[in-house]
Amino acid sequence: MATKQTESVTIISLRKLSLETREPPPKESKTFTVEDAVETIGFGRFHIALFLIMGSTGVVEAMEIMLIAVVSPVIRCEWQLENWQVALVTTMVFFGYMVFSILFGLLADRYGRWKILLISFLWGAYFSLLTSFSPSYIWFVFLRTMVGCGVSGHAQGLIIKTEFLPTKYRGYMLPLSQVFWLAGSLLIIGLASVVIPTIGWRWLIRIASIPGIILILAFKFIPESARFNVSTGNTQAALATLQRIAKMNRSVMPEGTLVEPILEKRGRFADLLDAKYLRTTLQIWVIWLGISFAYYGVILASAELLERDLVCGSRSEAEVVVTVMDTEESQSPCHCHMFAPSDYRTMIISTIGEIALNPVNILGINFLGRRLSLSITMSCTALFFLLLNICTSSAGLIGFLFMLRALVAANFNTIYIYTAEVYPTMMRALGMGTSGSLCRIGAMVAPFISQVLMSASFLGALCLFSSVCVICAISAFTLPIETKGRALQQIK
DSSP states (O other): OHHHHHHHHHHHHHHHHHHHOOOOOOOOOOEEOHHHHHHHHOSOHHHHHHHHHHHTHHHHHHHHHHHHHHHHHHHHHHTTOOHHHHHHHHHHHHHHHHHHHHHHHHHHHHHOHHHHHHHHHHHHHHHHHHHTTOOSHHHHHHHHHHHHHHHGGGHHHHHHHHHHSOHHHHHHHHHHTHHHHHHHHHHHHHHHHHHHHHTOHHHHHHHHTHHHHHHHHHGGGSOOOHHHHHHTTOHHHHHHHHHHHHHHTTOOOOSSEEOOOOOSSOSOHHHHTSTTTHHHHHHHHHHHHHHHHHHHHHHHHHHHHHHHTOBTTBOOHHHHHHHHHHHHHHOOOOOOOOOOHHHHHHHHHHHHHHHHTHHHHHHIIIIIOHHHHHHHHHHHHHHHHHHTTSOOOHHHHHHHHHHHHHHHHHHHHHHHHHHHHHSOGGGHHHHHHHHHHHHHHHHHHHHHIIIIIHHHOHHHHHHHHHHHHHHHHHHHHTOSOOOTTOOOOSOO
């Protein structure tokens, strides 16, 4: 009897345990972010199309900026301008660029990169065409300032490229964009050598507006940034864009649901000066200002050296003769000397230098990192500025200008990539915009150094350029964040 009772109790206990056993919880649904999707889809045909279309914005920007360098001697003669008046044209272009860089950056973080890019191209093309009808120097300066305002929005093309590229390809594809800037620079110099002597500078400006108009039509093939869409809560649009990219690349999407935090506060200037990014922001601003000062200083100094035959800090006899003739005939203190075919060839050769160090720059960025690579190229830039003071042959001068153009282009490549990578999506466009704006302060000062101070003290101008480059090299080396191999941040 005792045995039977024990067995019945055991059976009841087992039944009770089986009833209390809970069912296993359902598996959590998988999720993924835009960063996961971009990395999973990988590099493919979409990115090649993106690279060609967004890279071509560099062609248009280069043509509009370099236009001043090739047109300056002509307008100097036509309107009898003094040195400071010629320098003021470039300064006002970059003043417009500076003001609207911040504005377009704020708007792009709030309303989208694609829309601002389209508006900036329409704006730039419209005012560029109007420039060709300028009846006077004042109108020319005003309309070129408006062109500078429009060109400032072209940086959104780089941001769109950066936000769609997988991490391991950014360090290779973004520096290659320099090819498009080179193409634009060579195109405007080549056109100037043919168009200006035949049908005049006004037709050169009209022809230079055509690539921008054509490119506007190609923008419909490029979608809005998926990172921007998810940051505004438009997850469906971001998902559709990513699915389209995966289909075009013949790849697959990650499994699960697309999720990202919605950013209520976007594009606030105060975020750039937040404790986490304060030092980075200030040092980036210094570097951008210095790089721009050096870059446009080289471009304008090259044109000035050719136009005025400045060698070893002194003027040649040819310039003295021309100046005397101008004074006697027109009673004007202005210098009037048109570019010869050999001058255009020298400009083309030195411009090709912008691509010369691209392979080395790509290797440096990807193996040494952004900070060390930039520090090295800035130091070399400082050295080559001083070497310009060496008395040398025409071939030697071309060689120095060639290397300087290569180095300043490498500097721009690296800082563009670093700035686009270091800031999170919520303030990336604003970070690029403010940096681009500060950058134009350097560009605004450069004409007065290259076109005014250089005539008075050649060595003094070179020492100033070199000193600024040294300061930038130190700032680059001490940047607190290295972005090599770092995923793009969504929130700070």
